[in-house]
Amino acid sequence: MTHKQPTIKDVIAARRYVYQYLSPTPLYHYPTLNEIVGTRVWIKHENHLPIGAFKVRGGINLAANLTAEEKNNGLFTASTGNHGQSIAYAARTYGIKATIAVPEGANPGKIAAMRGLGAEVLIHGADFDEAREWISLIAANKKGKFVSPTDELLIHGVGTYALEILETLPSVDAIIVPVGAGSGVCATGIVAKAINKDIEIIAVQSAQAPAMKLSWESGMMLEAEMKTIAEGLATRVPFENTQRMMRQYVDDFILVDDADIKSAVKTLLEHTHNLVEEAAAAPLAAALKIQDRLRDKQVVLVMSGGNISIQNLSDAITS
Amino acid sequence: MTHKQPTIKDVIAARRYVYQYLSPTPLYHYPTLNEIVGTRVWIKHENHLPIGAFKVRGGINLAANLTAEEKNNGLFTASTGNHGQSIAYAARTYGIKATIAVPEGANPGKIAAMRGLGAEVLIHGADFDEAREWISLIAANKKGKFVSPTDELLIHGVGTYALEILETLPSVDAIIVPVGAGSGVCATGIVAKAINKDIEIIAVQSAQAPAMKLSWESGMMLEAEMKTIAEGLATRVPFENTQRMMRQYVDDFILVDDADIKSAVKTLLEHTHNLVEEAAAAPLAAALKIQDRLRDKQVVLVMSGGNISIQNLSDAITS
Numbered sequence: 001m002t003h004k005q006p007t008i009k010d011v012i013a014a015r016r017y018v019y020q021y022l023s024p025t026p027l028y029h030y031p032t033l034n035e036i037v038g039t040r041v042w043i044k045h046e047n048h049l050p051i052g053a054f055k056v057r058g059g060i061n062l063a064a065n066l067t068a069e070e071k072n073n074g075l076f077t078a079s080t081g082n083h084g085q086s087i088a089y090a091a092r093t094y095g096i097k098a099t100i101a102v103p104e105g106a107n108p109g110k111i112a113a114m115r116g117l118g119a120e121v122l123i124h125g126a127d128f129d130e131a132r133e134w135i136s137l138i139a140a141n142k143k144g145k146f147v148s149p150t151d152e153l154l155i156h157g158v159g160t161y162a163l164e165i166l167e168t169l170p171s172v173d174a175i176i177v178p179v180g181a182g183s184g185v186c187a188t189g190i191v192a193k194a195i196n197k198d199i200e201i202i203a204v205q206s207a208q209a210p211a212m213k214l215s216w217e218s219g220m221m222l223e224a225e226m227k228t229i230a231e232g233l234a235t236r237v238p239f240e241n242t243q244r245m246m247r248q249y250v251d252d253f254i255l256v257d258d259a260d261i262k263s264a265v266k267t268l269l270e271h272t273h274n275l276v277e278e279a280a281a282a283p284l285a286a287a288l289k290i291q292d293r294l295r296d297k298q299v300v301l302v303m304s305g306g307n308i309s310i311q312n313l314s315d316a317i318t319s
Numbered sequence: 320m321t322h323k324q325p326t327i328k329d330v331i332a333a334r335r336y337v338y339q340y341l342s343p344t345p346l347y348h349y350p351t352l353n354e355i356v357g358t359r360v361w362i363k364h365e366n367h368l369p370i371g372a373f374k375v376r377g378g379i380n381l382a383a384n385l386t387a388e389e390k391n392n393g394l395f396t397a398s399t400g401n402h403g404q405s406i407a408y409a410a411r412t413y414g415i416k417a418t419i420a421v422p423e424g425a426n427p428g429k430i431a432a433m434r435g436l437g438a439e440v441l442i443h444g445a446d447f448d449e450a451r452e453w454i455s456l457i458a459a460n461k462k463g464k465f466v467s468p469t470d471e472l473l474i475h476g477v478g479t480y481a482l483e484i485l486e487t488l489p490s491v492d493a494i495i496v497p498v499g500a501g502s503g504v505c506a507t508g509i510v511a512k513a514i515n516k517d518i519e520i521i522a523v524q525s526a527q528a529p530a531m532k533l534s535w536e537s538g539m540m541l542e543a544e545m546k547t548i549a550e551g552l553a554t555r556v557p558f559e560n561t562q563r564m565m566r567q568y569v570d571d572f573i574l575v576d577d578a579d580i581k582s583a584v585k586t587l588l589e590h591t592h593n594l595v596e597e598a599a600a601a602p603l604a605a606a607l608k609i610q611d612r613l614r615d616k617q618v619v620l621v622m623s624g625g626n627i628s629i630q631n632l633s634d635a636i637t638s
Contacts, residue, residue, distance in 0.1 A: 023345065028369055031435025048367045050347055052592040109589060116350025266629065270428060273371040273625040275594040306592040310585065314636050317629055 005245065006152050008194035011159030011187065017064035018057050018160045021093055025049060025161065027168045027300065033271045037287050042172075042300045044165055047274055051089050051113070053082035053232075053305030054161055054184060059090030061157025062147065071096050076139035077147040078132035079114075080106050081231045082305055083181075086154075087147055088119035099144070101135035103127050107231070107309060129237055149181040150239045155190075158183050162191035165300050173297035174200040176283035178304050179212050179253075180232045182242030188302070189249025200251045200297075204286040206233045206278075207255040216246050216253050229258050229312060232279025232304060256285040264288070265308070265316040277308040278316075324564065325471050327513035330478030330506065336383035337376050337479045340412055341368060344480065346487045346619070352590045356606050361491075361619045363484055366593055370408050370432075372401035372551075372624030373480055373503060378409030380476025381466065390415050395458035396466040397451035398433075399425050400550045401624055402500075405473075406466055407438035418463070420454035422446050426550070426628060448556055468500040469558045478506035484619050485514050492616035493519040495602035497623050498531050498572075499551045501561030507621070508568025519570045523605040525552045525597075526574040535565050535572050548577050548631060551598025551623060575604040583607070584627070584635040596627040597635075 025045045033041050046054035063075075074097035077087050084100040091098035098119040102111060103126060114121050125131040139146035147154075165172060165188075175192060177185040185203045192199040205213050206228035214222045215238040226236035256264075264281035268274060283301035287294060308316075344364045352360050365373035382394075393416035396406050403419040410417035417438040421430060422445060433440050444450040458465035466473075484491060484507075494511060496504040504522045511518040524532050525547035533541045534557040545555035583600035587593060602620035606613060627635075 023342070026342065026367065026369070032431050035435075045367070047592070048345065048364070050345070112351050116354075269594060269632070270629055273366070273594050273596075273627070275588065275592050277592075308592070310589055310636055313588070314633070317633050 006155050006190055008159070008191050010156040011163060011191055014061040014156040015160050015163070017061050018157055021060050022049060022057060024164045027165060028272070030271050036267065036271065037294070037299070038291050039294050039296060040298050041287065042169060042298070043272055044161060044300055044302045045274065046161055047276060047280060047303050047306035051082065051085040052307050053085070054158055054302070055082045055086035055154070056089050057160050058154030058157035058183060059086035060093065062151060062153040063090035063094040063096060065153050066096070066145065070145045073142060073144040074099060075147055076135050076144045078102070078128060078135045079149070080128050080234070081110055082307060083149045084114050084119070085110065085117065088114045088117035092118045099135070099138070101125070101131040103131045109309060110307070127236070150183050150242045152241070155183045155187045159187035159191045161302070162188040166192060166195050169298065169300065171298055172199055172300050174202055174294065175300045175302065176202045176204060176286050177302045178233055178279040178282040179203045179205045180235050180279060181239050182212060182246055184302065184304060185250060186242050186245040189245065193249055201249055202286065203246065203250045203253040204282045205253070205255055206230050206261060206282065207257050209234050209236070210255055211235050211238050212243070213253045213255055215243050216250060219247065230261055230278030230282065232277055233282060254286040254289060256282055256289060260285040260289070262316045262319055268303070269317065274303065275306040275308060275313070276303055277305045278312065280304045280306065325474050325509055327478070327510050329475040330482060330510055333380040333475040334479050334482070336380050337476055340379050341376060343483045344368060346484060347591070349590050355586065355590065356603070356613070356618070357610050358613050358615060359617050360606065361488060361617070362591055363480060363619055363621045364593065365480055366595060366599060366622050366625035370401065370404040371626050372404070373477055373621070374401045374405035374473070375408050376479050377473030377476035377502060378405035379412065381470060381472040382409035382413040382415060384472050385415070385464065389464045392461060392463040393418060394466055395454050395463045397421070397447060397454045398468070399447050399553070400429050401626060402468045403433050403438070404429065404436065407433045407436035411437045418454070418457070420444070420450040422450045428628060429626065446555070469502050469561045471560070474502045474506045477502050478510045480621070481507040481510035485511065488617065488619065490617055491518060491619050493521055493613065494619045494621065495521045495523055495605050496621045497552060497598040497601045498522045498524045499554055499598060500558050501531060501565055503621065503623060504569060505561050505564040508564065512568055520568055521605065522565065522569045522572040523601045524572070524574055525549050525580060525601065526576050528553050528555070529574055530554050530557050531562070532572045532574055534562050535569065538566065549580055549597030549601065551596055552601060573605040573608060575601055575608055579604040579608070581635045581638055587622070588636065593622065594625045594627060594632070595622055596624045597631065599623045599625065
């Protein structure tokens with residue numbers, strides 16, 4: 001099966017479905033945060049969406065584009081976090097059954113949230129990749145649609161946040177985006193580069209889970225050790241389709257240590273009074289790391305989500 | 320000086336100014352929170368506004384309605400928190416000078432935020448009332464406008480959130496609102512009762528700062544001991560104009576202990592993944608206290624703001 005690569009046209013087409021159920025999120029400016037970063041910084045508040053994360057935009061667009069047969073047979077996916085909540089939310093919105101595999105030891109709060117949204121949650125496998133293989137076989141068996149976290153319909157939907165950034169701040173110079181599977185950064189690149197190719201797209205991942213960065217840099221598909229505390233950045237096996245797009249759209253890829261991510265969680269709590277999950281704090285950690293070359297630029301940090309556990313929040317604010 | 324009492328007409332008139340600078344906030348539903356409260360609960364996310372609190376709606380409306388002379392002479396107010404940020408934000412938006420008195424020992428984060436918004440912040444007096452008396456004399460001396468936290472133009476602006484609630488959930492049965500000076504609950508009552516007089520307006524204050532409740536109940540202006548940790552509920556001296564309106568619009572007034580407010584902060588963090596200040600958690604604490612009589616009702620909890628300090632956040636999640 002060959003895919004044509006997503007374009008801004010696909011993102012524009014997704015808007016009508018996304019805005020049927022969701023509202024644009026704010027892009028806010030915090031004076032005290034500017035001082036810390038040493039340049040003009042805006043936060044894109046994807047944590048203000050329902051489910052508290054950008055991924056819900058993709059889920060809505062995917063569900064809206066299903067065939068009658070796909071709707072009837074239901075959606076199947078694997079997730080340790082926000083992707084599963086996005087599919088559960090979209091499925092409930094469109095009256096579709098969702099079955100979500102989560103690995104053993106997954107965050108009970110997220111399981112409860114997915115079940116609360118009406119999804120069937122099955123616990124299987126030692127990690128995300130095991131859960132994913134297992135549920136994709138079940139999906140095939142039941143003729144249901146298996147949804148990859150990098151499905152292009154998800155990327156089209158997610159891109160609507162990048163359009164909102166460009167509409168609110170057309171003069172943006174750089175956008176810093178956290179990378180897990182890569183749907184967010186690809187969607188941002190597709191939109192921003194189509195409007196102004198000089199906008200710098202900066203990806204960020206944890207140094208404790210660098211598979212996507214190493215693959216992007218080398219041009220090969222490289223697995224890497226995955227030990228980050230940041231669920232949203234916890235990719236061990238890179239995704240091919242997003243890697244292909246990232247080579248085209250990403251200008252720079254920064255690795256930040258988990259310790260700096262934790263510290264950024266605390267800084268964002270203090271200066272924006274928003275709850276952020278670790279992945280959503282990684283763009284600030286990256287901005288602080290490359291502070292010198294951001295000076296005099298207008299920089300957007302994508303606050304991708306707020307779904308941090310109480311335990312991790314407690315660690316971040318007391319460390 | 321006599322005031323005619325605000326009506327829904329004033330709130331509708333404020334919309335055009337408020338929406339010039341602010342967007343409506345979401346009203347979200349969290350399945351796991353419904354289970355905890357035992358009925359259908361919606362959260363009105365006023366914490367998603369710039370400055371992280373509902374009060375900015377009032378500040379914008381007030382600044383929009385100033386005369387040229389008032390704009391020229393500047394705004395003067397006293398605040399320990401969100402009111403000051405609202406006036407600073409509105410003044411910056413309209414290019415007006417703001418001078419804000421804060422009592423000694425005020426939260427340095429909030430002082431930095433007000434200064435970041437361009438306000439002049441002066442530290443004076445042992446508490447809010449001392450700071451207020453002092454700054455109102457300075458305002459008179461400089462022929463500037465002193466802004467009371469219960470100025471009716473603020474109430475008109477704040478009421479726009481109540482209109483949003485009614486538009487999104489016309490079938491709402493009860494709205495629970497935290498009370499500091501009372502502008503939020505009065506604005507909510509004015510709007511809700513005009514649309515459907517059967518909507519129950521439930522006020523909530525801390526048992527450790529019951530002046531507004533005792534005054535409402537007795538029909539007299541009663542001061543009371545003020546020892547709450549919830550800055551947004553910390554009223555020692557009741558406000559006359561809001562008391563007058565509350566007697567007309569408020570159906571019930573619940574006191575909750577600070578300990579229950581802290582616990583509600585943690586519950587909201589876990590189940591909505593939003594950072595909340597103590598005042599914004601008080602409606603959940605109240606809902607849990609009167610759980611039996613809310614059963615089968617559609618209840619809105621007003622999440623008035625997110626400006627909690629790291630110290631208080633840490634206390635709430637570890638207690």
